[in-house]
Amino acid sequence: MKKRHAHTFSTIGFSSILIIFMSVAILTFSVLSMMTASADYRLSKKVAEKTSDYYLASNEAEIILQEIDSALLTLYQNTSSNTEFVSGIETALSDIPNLTITLNETACIAEYYVTINDIQSLYVKCTLHYPTTQTQRFYTLQEWKTVGSFSEEDTDQSLNVLGSE
């Protein structure tokens, strides 16, 4: 009888301990899966926002390109030779902000940046020229790329080492 009493006593509480361990395990798995899913979703949202930002900047760059092209078309209509056209480029494009014009012996290059976000910009570089055929454009795109827009001073180049203050 004494032996049977001891056996019954040890059974009480065992199911509770089992349930507690199972609960902790299931709860941990569910919370971890939820956290992972939320983190993935936040990352996807960021990717979607970055993509939208890039295409917004692209649209803005296309509008600037249109302004350049319109100015060159007007210049072409008011000039009669290649030399006259090239010499008038700088004046014709002076109204377009943030546009850098570089004139050299071989080519005339226009460059500009459009901000994508805090750390990135869209860099556009095109060669401007006098069209010689009916279907030739007034410009040729050389570069259309995303570049980092932070300066050297903004970049944290410090390195934390042991013993440093």
Add this chain to the structure above:
Amino acid sequence: MQKYHHTRSSILLLEIMINILFFSFLVIFCLYVFQRTKNTNLETKELNEAVICVSNIAEFFYGSDGDSAFLYENYPDATYTGATMTIYYDEDFDTVTASEAYYEADINFTTDESLSSADIAFHALNSDTNIYTLSLTVHLPFTIETSFTQEETGGTVE
């Protein structure tokens, strides 16, 4: 002694009942959390795939200088009216015909002087909520031909 043993059994039974009740609540809560996780994962997958599909359309649009007919050549299963285009996707986000579609990308084309624009909205067929939207603008380059057209039409670029 018999009475003592009966009390112990009752306590055990009560404990098991409380445990089952507690575990049932926990299972309900965890199932709810797992269901939400599944929905979030599905939304994440939809968003990722929508961004990829819309970006592909955008690159075709930019690459063709805003030519909607060129876009249609690359999506032959799409519905194209000239001013609008609908591209259909199945559950795996592969392009399919309208009858097999689960998702669709609606594109509205507009041309304003030398700017060609496209508004893309990606959504599930059974939902009006857009998963991802994108507006694109492309400049249609001028040529000497444009210059002649401009002179003929009195200064406006067609």
